[in-house]
Amino acid sequence: MSEINFRNFWYIICRSDELNNDKVLGKVILDEWIALFRDEDGSPVAIQDRCIHRNSQLSKGWVKDGKLQCPYHGWTFDREGKLVNIPSEGNNQKKVGNRCAKKYKTIEQDDFIFICLEENPELGLSPHKMPHYKEKGWETVSLFNTFNNNVLNCAENYIDVPHTVFVHDKIFRVALDEEINTSVTRKDGSVTIDYKGETDNLGWFSWFLNPKKEEIVHIDHYHMPNITSVQYIMGNKEFWITSQCIPINDKLTYVYTNLTYKFGIFGKLAKPIVKYQGQSVIDQDIVALDNQMKVIEKYGTDFSNATADVVHVLIESIYNAIKSGKDPRTLPELTRDIKFWV
Numbered sequence: 624m625s626e627i628n629f630r631n632f633w634y635i636i637c638r639s640d641e642l643n644n645d646k647v648l649g650k651v652i653l654d655e656w657i658a659l660f661r662d663e664d665g666s667p668v669a670i671q672d673r674c675i676h677r678n679s680q681l682s683k684g685w686v687k688d689g690k691l692q693c694p695y696h697g698w699t700f701d702r703e704g705k706l707v708n709i710p711s712e713g714n715n716q717k718k719v720g721n722r723c724a725k726k727y728k729t730i731e732q733d734d735f736i737f738i739c740l741e742e743n744p745e746l747g748l749s750p751h752k753m754p755h756y757k758e759k760g761w762e763t764v765s766l767f768n769t770f771n772n773n774v775l776n777c778a779e780n781y782i783d784v785p786h787t788v789f790v791h792d793k794i795f796r797v798a799l800d801e802e803i804n805t806s807v808t809r810k811d812g813s814v815t816i817d818y819k820g821e822t823d824n825l826g827w828f829s830w831f832l833n834p835k836k837e838e839i840v841h842i843d844h845y846h847m848p849n850i851t852s853v854q855y856i857m858g859n860k861e862f863w864i865t866s867q868c869i870p871i872n873d874k875l876t877y878v879y880t881n882l883t884y885k886f887g888i889f890g891k892l893a894k895p896i897v898k899y900q901g902q903s904v905i906d907q908d909i910v911a912l913d914n915q916m917k918v919i920e921k922y923g924t925d926f927s928n929a930t931a932d933v934v935h936v937l938i939e940s941i942y943n944a945i946k947s948g949k950d951p952r953t954l955p956e957l958t959r960d961i962k963f964w965v
Contacts, residue, residue, distance in 0.1 A: 626948035629653060630741035632848055633750040634869050635879050638765075639734045642667060647691060649682030654872050655740055657727065658682040662702035663689025667736045670704045671725035681724070700724050733757075734765075735879065746950070751850050754863045755883050762890040764882040764898045768905050772912040774849050774870040775942050777878060780908055781851040781866045782816060782843040785931050788965050790907050794900070800964050808958045809937040812847040812951040816934055843934075847941050847951050861885045864901070874916060880905065931963040 636650050636659060647660040649672055656672035658681040670691070672682045679695035686692075690707060692699045699708040704726035706719050728739045730750050737750040755761045770777050780786070784803070804819040818841040840856035853864040862884040869877040882901045886893050928936060937959075941951040 625743065625745060627743055627746060627945060627950055628741070628948065629848060629870065629945060630655075631739070631743040631746055632748060633730070633737045633739050634849070635735045635867050635877075636669065636729075636738040636869075637736050638767075638879075639731055639736055642736060644689075645686050647682050647684060647686050649680065651871050652738060653740060653870050656680070656682075657738065658684075658691060659729075659736070659738075660686045660691050661689065666702070667729045667731055668702045668704075669727040669729050669738050670700060671727075673724070674698055675706070675722060675724055751846060751865075751867065753865055753881050753883065754852060754854075755861075755885070756881065760887075760890070761883055761885050762894060762897075763884075764894055764901060766880040766882070766898070766902055766905065768878050768880070768909060770868075770876045770878060770909055770912050771874060772876060772916040773873055774868045774876050775939065776912060776915060777868045777876045778845060778849055778851050778866070779935050779938055780912055781864070781868075782845060782853060782934065784818070784843075785929075785963065785965060786911070790911050791904050794903055794907075802962055802964055804960070804962045805931075806958060806960050807933050807937060808956070809940065809954065810956045812941055812954075814845040814934065814937045814941065816843040818842070845938050845941075848945050859885075859887065874920075878905075929963070930961050933959050933961055 630653060634652050636652060636657065637648060642648060642659060642661055644661045644665060647658055650657045650659055657669050658672040659667060659669050662668050670681065672680050674681050674693040674695060676693065676696055676698045679693050681691055681693055681700070684692045684694040687699070690699050690701050697710040698706060701707050704724040706722040706724070709716065709719055712718055728742050730737045732750050733753045733756050756763055802820070806817045806819070808815045820838065840854070842854045844852040844854070846852070849868040849870065851866050855862040862882070864880065864882055866878055866880045869879070871877060880901065882897050884890070884893070884897065937957065940954060944951040944954060
């Protein structure tokens with residue numbers, strides 16, 4: 624298999640409703656400038672945000688009949704990125720030739736538009752499916768946030784339990800010094816963390832989520848290289864927190880989070896509470912991760928680990944494999960049973 628890199632993966636570039644038929648958006652993924660528009664059939668098209676004529680940004684231009692026109696000299700590109708018109712040539716368009724702008728593959732799914740900057744067919748990758756999105760009996764609250772930190776630290780934070788009793792004290796968890804037994808498995812480019820024995824330490828929302836204090840099924844998932852999905856099952860209630868961390872550059876990450884839940888007859892009524900609770904937790908994470916990046920910029924990433932940080936170590940082994948051009952799915956399957964206190 625050829626070497627892989629972070630450009631081979633699928634990333635959310637925007638929500639579907641952000642991209643109107645007559646609109647062009649300028650976006651950045653992995654420091655790559657992208658012009659995004661819809662063609663005459665309404666399908667999303669992504670090309671490099673650079674006119675091949677005189678290097679003007681195409682995202683400053685216009686969409687006409689599903690084609691993108693540069694604002695500088697009007698050169699026009701179709702859904703394949705092919706140059707189809709040079710206005711200064713008038714009716715004599717022989718010089719258009721076979722010139723093309725660089726095009727990227729896109730997929731529209733789950734009300735998001737995804738982009739792959741450099742498709743690698745050998746990997747067989749596709750965009751991550753949001754769990755239970757728009758399924759009967761399920762509701763979803765979608766959130767968008769900006770973090771001044773890198774993708775790896777953001778993804779690790781979303782499935783880091785020990786920080787919750789300090790950063791999210793009372794709003795999410797309370798420090799009870801409870802023993803938590805956990806099984807952590809690395810397999811096929813993912814890390815799965817299965818927590819045992821949790822009952823009611825979910826902050827002030829516990830009275831609703833688990834009033835009988837039944838044992839909670841709590842499983843966290845990390846999927847290479849940028850996705851986390853947290854699953855809670857509490858009796859007949861179920862709650863998923865799926866976050867896709869989008870690498871804008873090494874110090875800036877956009878995060879699209881879907882809070883998807885099944886609360887029975889309380890589903891629609893719970894939406895404002897779920898949104899408020901979810902955003903409140905994320906707001907606290909933003910502060911913590913902004914501060915972490917400030918320290919990293921000054922002192923580097925010389926981390927020191929505790930027992931619970933096995934989760935981080937295994938995630939980083941996957942991330943570092945991609946960084947070195949290797950497919951993390953070839954790493955040996957590994958399981959560690961650990962215990963820590965929260």
